[in-house]
Amino acid sequence: MECRHCCRTFTTVKEVREHERVSHEEKVRRKQPQRWKCTYCHLEFLSRHGRDSHVVTHFSNVMDEVWKSLDDMQHEVSAMLNECPICSCVMGSRKSFRMHVIHRHLIIDPETFISKTNVKVEVKEEVEDPLYERNLEADATTLRRSLGPRDSLSLPFFTNCSMTLELPIVFVANGVVLPGASLKLPIRSKNNMGTVEKYLLDKSSKTIAVGYRLSQEKMFEAATQVAVQQVTCWTFNSHVQYTLHVVGLQRISVDRISTSTCVATPLRDVTDEKTATLGEEFLKIVKPFIEKSDNVEITVQLKRLAEEKNFGALVDLFVSQLKNVSYVQQLEFLASRDVNARLQLCSQWIEDQISSTRSVPSSGTSSLQKALALKDPQSWKKVSRSTGGHKSPVQAVEEKLKQMALPEGIQDKVMGEVERLKSMNATQSEHNVLLNWLELVAALPWNVSENTEIDLIKARTILEASHDAMDDVKQRVLEHLAVCKLNDSVNGVILCFSGPPGIGKTSVARAIAQSMGRKFQRVSLGGIRDESDIRGHRRTYVASMPGRIIEALKTCRVNNPVILLDEIDKLYAGNSGSPSAALLELLDPEQNNAFHDHYLNLPFDMSNVMFIATANDLSNVEPALRDRLEIIEMSGYGLKEKLNIARRHLRARQLLKHGICPDYLTLDDGAIETIIEEYTMEAGVRQLERHIASVCRYAALKLAEACNDDVQADVVPDLQLPIIVTPLHIHRILRGKQMNRIKVVESMRPLPPGVCFGLSVTADGGRVMPIEASKSDGNGKVTTTGKLGKVLEESVHVAAAWLASNAKRLEMTPLKNYDIHVHLPEGGIGKDGPSAGCGLAAALASLATETPLRSDTAITGEISLSGHVLPVGGIKEKVLAAQRERLQRVVLPAANRQQIEKLDDDVKREMELVLVENIDQVIAAMLENRLFSKL
Ligand SMILES: Nc1ncnc2c1ncn2[C@@H]1O[C@H](COP(=O)(O)OP(=O)(O)OP(=O)(O)O)[C@@H](O)[C@H]1O
Known part of the structure; x- marks a missing residue:
């Protein structure tokens, strides 16, 4: 005989049956799902765990009371903490003590729990649904009041447990499914899709709960149990999406939520005798609407409910058809179990809708007529009279x-x-x-001034906090403020910050105003070529206006603000006078207590105003005006300084501007350095700030998508916080914005004889300027190209002349048998100044010796015919430019030692600075072959 399960053979039937019973049937029986019943409500569960957690939910609302009783009892029974009062087991922690009591006694052996303790769990069969006795706002306090004395603790909830539902749940953030109403729910979020795929596609569940999100983490207390009539699946951009066609069944209150399911309790309607009267009134209001409805199916349903006088269902269905009821209003309606309250809410909304349609003018009136009606002077007079007299x-x-x-x-x-x-x-x-x-x-603020006193400690703190680096500028500003404080006047010296764009001239001026507690007003002078822009037009002209200074005072409404005259180097003299001349009067302390604006034509006292000016290029400022100003030179920032500014100021400012919490975005130093080195070419930090803003936008999009709670665009991407931005991300975010300057320097390497890197300063900061010289057979003719100015042309001749006279001494081949061509690339841009002299001399010496010059070195300095190297300006800008271009050495005039000493330690450490006094030293420092015999 063979076993039916494993085909083992046996001699007798008895042996086979015995084998089958012991080896297989027991196992099969054990594999059968076991059914577990809740001790209190007899609801069946397939798993023990499900039953246990279900029982725990019985206690959730009255848990406090149970624990209070147990705690009291525990103290009475045993002095030892965490000892079970029933079985005397000692638990390590309070949490395990509580879990023990629930599982060991309340779940497995409730009778022992009841008999051995004073707590009496009394099931009141006659209470049909305790939720009737409490309204939605009832909290634990109300519940506690309904509980009996400690020795007969009654748990009325238990009678209602048979009503507890375990349902799959989907969340929406728009559109409320009211009982009886049908709706289409788009399902796009990851969680909702998971729920649909798990429970609805295999038709394991036909009813689900629809929960309503108030925010990303918060859910509304009431939800709807709905029947799913149809699940439509469709694809969009190769993404699967679903639409659920649902019909609302009943209101539920969600007690507990796991990832995709919830435990909920139905909320039944509360009715009383008042409903009848309110219901009848409501019927009268809605009847005309029901008759007029286009939707036949709904009309039939509404009529049936009206006949049955089922006001609760009627009002639910009616509200589901109402337009212009907001999501929040619908939720309020859903949460209300009181039919009266719902009837009142609905009547109110109907009234509101009727009155709002009445207030809209009839469609027969054209928009033109409406506009005319508004402009009708008669109607204006009526309004003015009714408002109690218009002046x-x-x-x-x-x-x-x-x-x-x-x-x-x-x-x-x-x-x-x-x-x-x-x-x-x-x-x-x-x-x-x-x-x-x-x-x-x-x-105008003739006599209105702000009470301000200069507080130097406050000023220092504000300047330090708002600006990194620029220590000498801050020191100079503080000195100026100290003088103003001692003199008790701001009239006298006019500060002028000069330097390349984006280095903080405007923001330092703003910080000064802040530290003095004065209002700040910026007057932009860029591009002004008409005197009347400063001084105003005479009143006799048509469309005459006051000048910008008077306008600024009118705007700030005090006569002692800080006025920033921005970009004074961009004032031009035109046919209509010189705006610079108009500024002279304004900035002259002797005259400005009676400033004359042509339009105002009254003397205005400007002596309380503190003027600060800014300029990018001082050479463009008129000498007379320049003479009035106390110039504070501001130079560009080095890599380390920019890194610090970005870390301490720009990053925080941009995060704030873009509404991003600083904890959500990590922009590491490597990323900032990549931006500075590869994506910016500036002396200041404006481009850098712009690129940090791009990074913030990138993070903002990610965050906004993740926080998107609009169900119409229900996309919740996976997002790990903080968003870490590395150099790799920077390349992706700023794609296409890379600077090609490094390539320019690198593309010239290896340098042929006659080529070197010079340095220049423009209004945008320092720049590396290649110098190229070539020779061809000829008779010593010198040609120059590259839009050179007169001074630069002369430098070429000085260099050539010096070389001709010193070639023999240095044992170089004289260039008199060659024609020389000197070219400075970027020929479209005009260049001038004497500082290329050293570079030109080195380039010509390189041609004469046919030895290349060092390609890791930049050079600047003026030369004299006798071979001396003279000092030049813009040392910091030039050294920083060489550093930006990743050159390692800079040859500088020894006469500039003072400025070189002021350079930042970082720069001095990173760059090799070679100081030269004469052209011999220049050639020695620049030639690739350092063993050039004569040097
Ligand atoms: N040292 C610094 N510390 C902190 N932030 C700075 C510093 N320097 C510049 N910035 C910031 O750089 C930005 C540009 O500065 P600002 O507008 O003052 O430049 P500017 O020199 O006035 O330029 P322009 O000449 O073009 O008017 C500002 O947001 C400013 O706060």
């Missing part, structure tokens, strides 16, 4: 001027003009001109 503009300005304390002499003149205005006919063209003028006078 005419003349009266208003007169009243304001009378209240103002205008300076002596000015008061009489102004009031005289007011009288003149009053006597004028309003249709006269001068009426408006005079009215505008008086309004300007009334708006």
